[in-house]
Amino acid sequence: MAEHDFRYSLLNPQHTLSECRALAPGRYQVTGNGGSILSGDTLLVTLKGSRDLCLRLQVEKVRRLISPPGQWVAVAKGPVFGELAILNWQVKCDSCPAELDFEFAVDVALGKKAQAPAAQARISELGWQAIAAQHRCPKCQENAQ
Structure with missing residues (x-):
């Protein structure tokens, strides 16, 4: 199972997405070009409106298109949200x-009550530490050890 990175930061005309849309909560249709996408692979897709957040989607099935050459449509599962x-x-x-x-x-x-826990999770992903109302960058965490 391979991981294919289709985030905006890696613009490559031979390896791009043309569409990613939700079919239902947790199910997505992804249309792309390039890459050897197979069932079971993981796709990293930039969230619309974000500069660095992405969705991790698991490919369930892939259909290769005849025209244009190299284009495919995949159905994938991922995070469930409205x-x-x-x-x-x-x-x-x-x-x-x-x-x-x-x-x-x-x-x-x-609602608003979910913002702080989501922010805490993201801070942790980025290597920062939050204890009570105190935040520590990775460098300060390293120095403290």
Whole structure:
């Protein structure tokens, strides 16, 4: 099982996505060009409206198109949500002047109460540590050990 990276940051005309749309919560149809996509593979797809967040989709089935050559349509499963809001927050390290400007996604249906836990999860993904109201950058965590 291979992982195929179709994020915007890796623009390559021979290996691109032309569409990614939700068929139902947790099921997606992805149309792309290039790459040897097979059932069971993982696709990394940039979230619309985000500069660095992506969805990780598991390919269930792939259909290769005759025209244009190299194009395919895949059905994949991934995160279940109704509507995502992409939020941008900033945190400062409490031990040094480092700042983290980050994006995170949260399901709109969960409301404001879901924002802080989603932000905490994203901060952890980026290597920062949050204990109570204190934040530590990776460098300060390393120095503390």
